[in-house]
Structure formats: structure tokens, C-alpha cells
Amino acid sequence: MYLKKHGLDILHWDMFIDEDMKPRFRTITESNLDMIFNFDDWLMPTAEMYKEAYSHCNLKLEQMCFWAMLQYHMMEKRKKTAFQDKMNMAVKHDINHSLRVHLQIWKAWVKYRKGRQAMSFQIIQHVYHISMGRVIFEAWYKHTMEARKQREYFERLERGENMEVEDLFGQGTGEAKDSVSTLPWKVAVQIFSYLDVADIANCACVCRFWKVLTQANLLWSRVNFSAVRSRVTDKVATRLLFKARPYLIHLNMRACHYLRRPTFVSVSECRNLQDLNLSECSGLDDDAMKVVTKGCKILLYLNIAHTNVTDASLRAISTHCMNLQYLSLAFCSKFTDNGFLYLSSGQCHKKLQYLDISGCLQVTPQGFQHLANGCPNILSLIINEFPTLLDECIMIMAEKCLKIHTVSMLGCPLLTDESIKKLAQNRSLQVLKLDGNQRVSDASIKLLGKMCPDLRHVYLADCPRLTDATLKSLSSCRSLVVLNAADCVRLSDTGVRHLMEGPASATLRELNLTNCVRVGDMAMVSLHKRCHNLTYLNVNYCEHISEAGIELLGQIHSLVSLDISGCNCGDQGLSVLGNNSRLRDVVMSENGNITDLGLQKFAQQCKEIERLDLSHCVNLTDGAIKNLAFCCRLLTVLNLAGCKNITDLSIQYLSGVCIYLTHLNISGCVHISDKALKYLRRGCKKLRSLNLMYCKKIRKHAAQKIQRYVEVVHYSNDEAPGYFNY
Secondary structure, eight states, X not given: OHHHHHOGGGOOTTTTSOGGGSOSSOSSOHHHHHHHTTOSGGGOOOHHHHHHHHHHHHHHHHHHHHHHHHHHHHHHHHHHHHHHHHHHHHHHHHHHHHHHHHHHHHHHHHHHHHHHHHHHHHHHHHHHHHHHHXXXXXXXXXXXXXXXXXXXXXXXXXXXXXXXXXXXXXXXXXXXXXXGGGSOHHHHHHHHTTSOHHHHHHHTTTOHHHHHHTTOGGGGSEEEOGGGTTTOOHHHHHHHHHHXXXXXXXXXXXXXXXXXXXXXXXXXXXXXXXXXXXXXXXXXOHHHHHHHHHHOTTOOEEEOTTSOOOHHHHHHHHXXXXXXXXXXXXXXXXXXXXXXXXHHTSTTTTTOOEEEOTTOTTOOHHHHHHHHHHOTTOOEEEOOSOTTOOHHHHHHHHHXXXXXXXXXXXXXXXXXXXXXXXXXXTSOOOEEEEESOSSOOHHHHHHHHHHOTTOOEEEOTTOTTOOHHHHHHHTTOTTOOEEEOTTOTTOBHXXXXXHHHSTXXXXXXXXXXXXXXXXXXXHHHHHHHHOOSOOEEEOTTOTBOOHHHHHHHTXXXXXXXXXXXXXXXOHHHHHHHTTOTTOOEEEOTTOTTOOHHHHHHHHHHOTTOOEEEOTTOTTOOHHHHHHHHHHOTTOOEEEOTTOTTOBHHHHHHHHHHOTTOOEEEOTTOTBOOHHHHHHHHHHOTTOOEEEEETOTTSOHHHHHHHTTTOSEEEEEOSOOOGGGOX
């Protein structure tokens, strides 16, 4: 208030100092102080200057307070963080303590449980050993009794006792039992599903339970009239189709020549039908095809090969079958290029994936053009037995159908390297089949191996221009599974070695080198070293493969099927070949060095052999067949053609033990008589095919009698031809 009243002019520099505190002697005069502190009248501070000084002082105070507050806040935060860390550490310590406590409890429990389990294991092991001992003893007893009966049977045969009227091995028929009725429903239905229509009809007459079984829906989802094509009529077919129409999905009417329009009308009523085979049906025409396609609109697979359909049928298919994926027109000669035009412009042209036009020689390049333009999604194209097929047709398909992965051109001799190169450019090719072609060379196969990494099936039989360079180019195919180079006579050991040195050796499972006369033991060495997944091998008539090469094949334990016909195989090689217990199918025909001793060693080791060809092994006798029958009881196919030393005793051995035999060839066995047919009729109940060509001691009446029990019988009592070398 004092300043407001008198103004700032009254301010002096020492006015706020007490008089007692002021110095008595002033070393500096007031004028000097005024000069120093600018207290001149014209230099006195203004109000703005005071204001700015006040603001500056206030700012300094605010900053000091802020930094003090911030320092306090940070200190509190550090305290809080430290407290939180201590709390976390305490919680962690508490958890660890709890875990240790529970771990001790769990360890004690585990120790207790292990003790109980050990005790239980000992009890179970004891029971298991007792049960296993019983099973082994029962199996041993059964095997011993069976071996004893078989030994007694063979001894009686050798003594020449009459076995015609007696039951084999002294076994009676026993009491009739229905074991199927005791099985679970699903198991019984599954067993019945393997029967054909006629057998199911017969089973329905056995008993009530079997009749109920035959009504199961599963049995009528698949109907095969082809198995009874000689007996099925329109009346039977229409009745069965009417019964099965709600469930029927697969229908096979192949070669059912007696079926006409009423049956096809019944087929059209099966609305759920997806798979239909009408191949070789002589009663199928355009009208019947139109009726079928109108009713069966969800068809996925349709086979009308070897029928008389025309362009009208293809038009009906394209109009009604909107989901069709598979179509076979093989050897249908009455449709034209216009049929493909209808097919490519119809409802199914985008979904068609498989097409078979084998033998359709009337199709021109214009037809292939229609097909390629309208059906670009074709994956598999089958054009077998097409001697007029040109490169232009294949190039048209390869240009438009970029997804195609399977092409079969068997029997197409006019194709050249250009068509194969065009197919290779798609890079999606997986399966290629070609045979009987003298124009395809190594150049196209080299490009094929380079451009198609997914190639897995190659069939190049009877292509004489192919050399070892072909096998070398295919060695880079990492997915190659099947390779057929039969009758490619220019292939040699070098080509096989190149093939085995590439990635293809790890995946190759089937190899056919039939009649590759330059292939020898060195190729077998390469196969033995590198090809560990090979399951099928055919080297018949490879004359340079010696017994040493055969022994190497016996050490390829992945082999299941082997053909060494015409090779130089003897007893030693056959004995080593028997070391492979996985062999199921062996062909060793025309190996004259094989004797009873070699076959005996082979049979004793390969007891699970199923198919065996010993044709023209002229040194085999009844003793070899006796050992074969006793050891290999699972034989289903046996070829003894040209084994001139075989007699009725061998057939008696086989009929007494090999009860699963379905195919038997004894052509040229001149010592076989009518007596052998009696043994076969009584012992081999499952026999389906019997070849009796050039058996002079078998009478025509006996051959006609065996036809009642065997489906296919080939008989002739003429003199054996010259190649039998009798």
C-alpha cells in the first residue's frame, strides 16, 4: 500500500535495512551505487521488467517443485516395484514349495503303483505264458496230426493202395453246421457281399436267417449281372432291379446279350445309380441309351464300349448326364465327329475327366478338335488300338487339355517324337503307354524325363529305336514306379546301371525287361545294389543272365513276383532264389537245367508261393511235384505244361493237398490219364480253369465229364507240336 501511495521513486537500495545494520562508513557513495545498479532516474526498472522478473522467479519455483515432485514420484515407483518383485518372489517360492510337496506325494504314489503294476504284470505274464503254451501246443498237435495224416496218405499212395472211394486223409463229413448265423450281423453281411447275384439267390433258400441276410441294403448297392450273363434274362433282371432300385449305386451288365428294352427301362428307374457298365451289350441301341440317361441323371461312370451307339446316344448323354466324369466308347464304330461335338457342348463337358476311345478309327482330327475345345479338363485319355492315329490328333489334345496326366496309345505305330514332345510340355504327365512304335526315339523320352518330374508309369514296349539313353533320361524321375521296356532290344547293362544311379531307383517297384537280349548279370548287380523296393521283375528270355545273376535276384528281398523264363537257371540258382520268402508269383518256364533237387529246395523255403509256372522244365518228375504239393499248400495257379515225366501220381499229390488250386495247366503231359481227372474232381473243389491240350491218354468222354465241375476246360488229344521237343 505504501508503494501504491508514494510510487516507485521512493525506493532506495538500502531502505529495507535497519539503521543499526547499515554501515557507519560508506566506502562507496550512493552516487556510485546508483551508477552500479543503474538507479539513475532514466535507468530505473519499469513495470514490465518487474513483471518479467516475477514470472521468471515463479517459473523457477514451478520447475523446482515439478522436479521435486517427479523425484518423489520416481522414488515411490521404485519402492512399489521393489515391493511387487518381493511379492512375486514370495508367490514363486510358495508355488515351488507346493510343487515339491505334491511331487513327494506323487513319487510315493508312483512307487506304490509301480509295485502294483509289477505284481499285475507278473500275474498277466504267467497267464499269458500258460495261454500261449496251450495255443502253441494245440497248433503243434493239429499240425502234427495233419502231417501224420498226409504222410500216411502219401505212403499209401506209394504203396499203390486204392484211394478212389476213401475220403481224403480219413476225414468224415461231420455234422452240418451253420456258422454264419452265429456271426455278428455286419460280419455276415460282409461275407455275403462277396457273392454274385445267383449265389445270393441260392443262399436265400437255405434258411430264414440267411434269407433275412440277403435282404440287407449293402448287398444290393452293387449288382453284377456280368457274372451270370449266360443265365440272366429280362424277367429276372427287372425283378431284381425293382427290388434294389433305392440302394443301387454300381451296376455291371457287361456282355449280357439277352437283356433288352424292359431291363433298360428298369435301369432308368434306379435314380441313385452312379456307376453303370453296359459294355458289349448287344441289345443296347440309341433308344435304350436315351431311356437310361433320362432316368439316371447323376451318373458318374458310364461304360458303353463295344456297343452300337451312334451320335444320338452321345447327344443324349451330353444332355442328361450333367455330372459324368468317366466315359468309355472303346470300339464303338458307329458314331462320328459330330458325336464329339455334341459331347463337348453338352452339360458334362466341363466335368469329363476320363475318356476311352480305343479302336474308334472313324474319328478324324476334326473330332479331336471338337473334343479338345469342349472338354479341357480331361485327365486321362485312352486311345489304344488306333493304327491310324496321327501326331496332329495328339498335339491338338495336348494344346488344349493342359491338365492331362494319363495318356495310353498302345497300338499306334504312326506316332513320332513330335507328339511325345508336345505332351511333355504340359509338365503334368504321370502315365505314358506306348508300344509297337518304330518311330519314337531317345530324343522325345529325354525331353519327357526332363520336363515331367511327376512321371510314375512308363510303358514303352517294343520300341526298337530306344537305347540306353532312354533309361538314363528316366533315371531323374523321382516318382517313377512302373517301367516296361519289353522287347526294346537295344537296351543293355549300361542303361540299367544308369537307371539305378538316379533317384528313380528308390521308388521303382515294377520293371519289365522281357526279351532285352543285351541285358546280363551286370544289370542284376545294379538292381541288387540300388533297387530296394522292387516288387515285380520280368527278365524272361534275357539269355545273358546266368545262374550268378539269378542268385543276386534271390537276395532282393522286396521281390514278390519274378519271371525268369528262358534264363540259364539251374538248381543252385533256384535254391538261392528260395531264400526270398516273400515270393508269391514265380515263372521259371523253359529252364531245362532245373531238376527235382532244385525244386525241392525252393519249395521248402518258399512255402507261401501262390502262382508257379514250371512249364517245359523237362527234367521234373513226380518226386518234385510231391515235395511241391507237401510244402506249398497255398498254390492257386500251377503250370506244368510240357513236363513230359509227370504222371497221374503227381496229380494225386496235388489234389490231396493243394485244395486252393484254381488254375492248372498240364498240356503235353502225355502220361496223364483219365484217372488224374477223378483226383482233381474229388480234391480240387475250387478249380476254375483246366488245360488238357495234347494229353493223348485222356479220353474225350472224361474231358467232357470234368467240364461239369470246372468252368473252363481246354482239351485236345492231338500230337504235341514241335516246340514241345518230344
